[in-house]
Structure formats: structure tokens, C-alpha cells
Amino acid sequence: MTDQNILDVAIVGYGPVGQSLSILLGERGYDVAVFDRWPSLYPLPRAVFHDHEIRRIFHAMDIGEDVERISQPSAKYQWFNADWKTLVEIDWSAESISDGPVGYLFNQPSLEALLDRKAKSLANVSVQQGWEATALRQLSDCCELTLRRGVMNGANWEPTGETQTVHARYVVGADGANSFVRKSQHIEFDDLGFQEDWLVIDLKPNDGVKLDVPDIGQWCNPARPTTMVPGGPGYRRWEFMRLPHESIEDLQKPEKVWELLSPWVTPENATLVRHAVYKFRSLIARNWHSGRVVLAGDAAHQMPPFMGQGMCSGIRDAWNLAWRFDLILKGISSDRLLESYTPERRPQVRAVIDASIAMGQVVCISDKEEAARRDEAYLAGEVPALAPFPGLTEGMICKNPAFACESVAGLLSVHGxxxxxxxxxxxxxxxxxxxxxxxxxxxxxxxxxxxxxxxxxxxxxxxxxxxxxxxxxxxxxxxxxxxxxxxxxxxxxxxxxxxxxxxxxxxxxxxxxxxxxxxxxxxxxxxxxxxxxxxxxx
CATH class of the missing domain: 3.40.30.10 (Glutaredoxin)
Incomplete structure (x- = not known):
């Protein structure tokens, strides 16, 4: 079928980034349709951390109190050497500029379910799950997006033969690392050089079980670099780096999973939720905007998880786009306003990726002698503190020294x-x-x-x-x-x-x-x- 009604915005991808953008635009009254290949929400954990800035955005969506109920304030983020001596301590529990702690831990399926309910409650937002984008053309006054429907047959996605074509003034690709939208616009990634395989394990401790683990920690043990964090209220996560002699297949075997967990938890006191090997990478799209098409989230950037900023960066993309689309669709601004999207977002995300890589390079040392030198430098206080979280350095900010204060432009504003x-x-x-x-x-x-x-x-x-x-x-x-x-x-x-x-x-x-x-x-x-x-x- 062909729908000749022109939407304001079509969003491809219904993870947290696509969900957030659909809510932000829907609440402003715009006609939005969001499409996702999968017929239902992904049921397993992925992201576990969001920061104070993202909490402010959730409040702007009018779901701040709901998010508070499914998350917990962060504790201190600690890095330990093999002997459990503290190398680095970052206080994510401290008061932030945004009126609350620096960070929060959550369970992604719970967050996605909350965002899903909010998006589907908005009459002008159409959520169409089970639709895969197959073609995208830019016309003079809109985009033409072709999709096909699919259903799950066991673990396989199978097309039904049903198709539809929709038209929208703008299309946003929030469709993940293998983004169809990005590929349709021939936008390439720059590879920033980080690539490591890590086994990610989520589990739920039994009622009453107290685990003897750091609340949020990196165990920088060259024998096996390990991450331990909450997975949201009632959940825990471990991440183990794959060593050179190990295959991905062997690392994913249940017996290997429990062997790695055995110093802290056993099958008798916890339930395994999921485990999978992920390739942590550092990629950034060269351009995030092409005509009436823009990219957001993993479609535009991917980063190692050591700063907890993957999902956060994607939601910042959605938030940045929301006010731009608002001015454009109201007729206040021309669509040239989208031209400053990449200059603003790309440098900030690049700085976050670079910092995440630097942190990863500290954590992922598997050579004992190199790890000993690292430990000596940190314990002697010879390593400078982490730089402040980056603000905006380009785009729509004013640093004119004739009348403006150069130091404040591009900073996140205070909130209290x-x-x-x-x-x-x-x-x-x-x-x-x-x-x-x-x-x-x-x-x-x-x-x-x-x-x-x-x-x-x-x-x-x-x-x-x-x-x-x-x-x-x-x-x-x-x-x-x-x-x-x-x-x-x-x-x-x-x-x-x-x-x-x-x-x-x-x-x-x-x-x-x-x-x-x-x-x-x-x-x-x-x-x-x-x-x-x-x-x-x-």
C-alpha cells in the first residue's frame, strides 16, 4: 500500500534513541511514525547507565518520576589493580550540575517498556513494529521510505510479503550499528582504532543474597580484565575481556560463564539472565546529515562502554534534533538549521569516544609487566585526573569576545x-x-x-x-x-x-x-x- 499523507518525521529504529525522539516530537504535536524491524521490544539488558543530563531529558519527556522508580543512584566508580588496590576513583554519586547525582543505574528492558508506553500513549505517534526499511529516496519536498513487514519464525525474521511506502518531510536513522539509513545515504564510518571482544553477563541474584563485590568497578587484572556493575535494581552485570588464546565460542559456553563468575556468585544463589560476546568498537560517521535525512545513536557512532555513554550520547542526539525539528516544523527556521547538527554533535561525541578509548586502554592491559608500570604510575599519583565531560565546541554557540564570555558558551547549563x-x-x-x-x-x-x-x-x-x-x-x-x-x-x-x-x-x-x-x-x-x-x- 502507499500512504500519500506526508508525515512530519519518520524514524527508523525503535530502541531508546528512536523511542525518545518519537516522544519528544510527539509531545510537541508533530505527526511521527517510527518503524522497527523487530515485532517486539528486545527483552534482554544492554545499557545500564545514564547520567544526570539524560535524567533532565527524561523529565522533559514527563517521565522523570517513572524513570526514578526503575533506577538507582550510582555509587563511586572504582578501578582496582590485580591486588585490589585502588587506581582510580570517580564519584558518580556526587551532586551534579543538574540537581541530583552524576549517574544512575537501570535495567534497559524496564526503561524501554516505559518509553514504549509513553510513545504509544501519544495520539500523533504511530509505532509500527515488525517493519523493515528497504528503500529510501529523497524527493524535492519529502522523503519516500519503503518498508516490508516481517514476523518471527522461531529465532528467524521472515517477511510476510506485505509492503508499505510512507512519505515524510524528514527521516531519522536511529537503526543501530548496521543502519540501513546510513548505508542508503552512502555515509561512511571513521574507525578510531579500538576493538576488543568482551563477554557480557547479566544475572539476577536470589532474594536475600548479598554479593561481596565492588558496587561499580573495573578490576584491571592483566590475567583477566573484568567489569562489575549493577544492572539496575535487583540485577548485576559482569564483563570479561576475551584473552588472545580464547575463542568466542568457548567463552560463551555456560560452563565457562559460571567458571568466570565463580569467585563471586554461583548457580545456587543467582539466575543467569543472558550472556553474549560483544565486540567493543570505536566508530564515528563522517557526516550525520544529508539533505532531509539525519542519523542518531549507534547509526552515527559507537564507543567502548567504559564511560557508560553509548546510550546517553544517542539520547543527546535525539534531544539536539528535537528542538531543531521543532523550529523547522513550526516555520520559525529554515531546514538549514540541520546543517549545524553534525558540527555540534560530532566533536562532543568524538571527545567522549576518545576518553572511552583512553579508559579502555588502561583497563584492557593483559601484559603483566605493562600492567605493573601502569599500577606504579597511578599509585604514585603521576597520572592526571580525567578531563571534565566535554561540552559543545562548535555550532550554534557564541564566543564573540567583543561582548560574550568565551568560557561559558557550550557548557551544560545549571539546573536546581x-x-x-x-x-x-x-x-x-x-x-x-x-x-x-x-x-x-x-x-x-x-x-x-x-x-x-x-x-x-x-x-x-x-x-x-x-x-x-x-x-x-x-x-x-x-x-x-x-x-x-x-x-x-x-x-x-x-x-x-x-x-x-x-x-x-x-x-x-x-x-x-x-x-x-x-x-x-x-x-x-x-x-x-x-x-x-x-x-x-x-
């Missing part, structure tokens, strides 16, 4: 508890998502001329003040900074105002409020506004 002359609540519960101008101890409007106010209104932006002085709080205009995080952030970066994008990244900041109009003018000049909008604000 505020009070709007009522009960304290999250900032994102008080202020709807969008572009925000935030000033310290004053409301921004007194520093904006009519043209700036019109430009901000045209892109759906809002202005708000924050203060730690209750006497300066004004309902709906200046919020009381209950957490003190906003004042601390502004003081640390020596800024009086920041412009925050819908994806929570800072477009730019100013040291004096008199420079705020210049910053907003710069934002308007960088957004490829539609002609009608540009005329209204010029």
Missing part, C-alpha cells in the same frame, strides 16, 4: 530547585522548555529593547531572573534560587546573564547586562530564520 513564591520545585517544572534568557538578581526585560524582545518571542523564548535574595523575588519574573546553584554558577563564570538553548546547553553569556542585547542579536543572526520571521524581527 527554585521557588516562584510557592513551594520549591525543579526549574524545568516552573519554566516550559525552550530558549531561556536567565539573569542574576534582575529580570532580563529591563535590559532588552523592543527588537530583542520580538526576536525572543519569535523563537518561543522566555526571560527570567533568579536570585538568592528573597526580597528581590517577583512572581513569574524573578525566581528564588533555593538551591543556590544559579548564583554559584554565575559567580564561578563571572557572568550576569546566560542564554540557554532548548537542549540545556548555553548559547552564550555576558559579563554585563548591557551586553545582553548584543548576545540575543547574535543568536538571531545565527538561527536561519524563515523569511517571514526574519522580516518580523528586523
Amino acid at each position: 530547585q527554585v521557588r516562584n513564591l510557592g513551594e520549591a520545585s525543579r526549574y524545568d517544572e516552573v519554566m516550559p522548555n525552550g530558549f531561556h534568557v536567565i539573569t542574576l538578581d534582575a529580570h532580563p526585560n529591563q535590559y532588552l529593547d523592543a527588537q530583542c524582545k520580538a526576536a525572543l518571542a519569535a523563537i518561543g523564548g522566555r526571560s527570567i531572573g533568579v536570585t538568592t535574595d528573597a526580597g528581590k523575588a517577583v512572581k513569574d519574573r524573578v525566581l528564588l534560587d533555593v538551591s543556590g546553584k544559579y548564583k554559584q554558577f554565575f559567580d564561578e563564570h563571572d557572568v550576569k546573564a546566560i542564554v540557554v538553548r532548548p537542549d540545556f546547553y548555553i548559547f552564550g553569556g555576558v559579563k554585563t547586562l548591557q551586553d545582553l542585547p548584543s548576545l540575543l542579536s547574535d543568536l538571531a543572526s545565527r538561527l536561519p530564520l524563515a523569511e517571514s520571521i526574519e522580516a518580523a524581527v528586523s
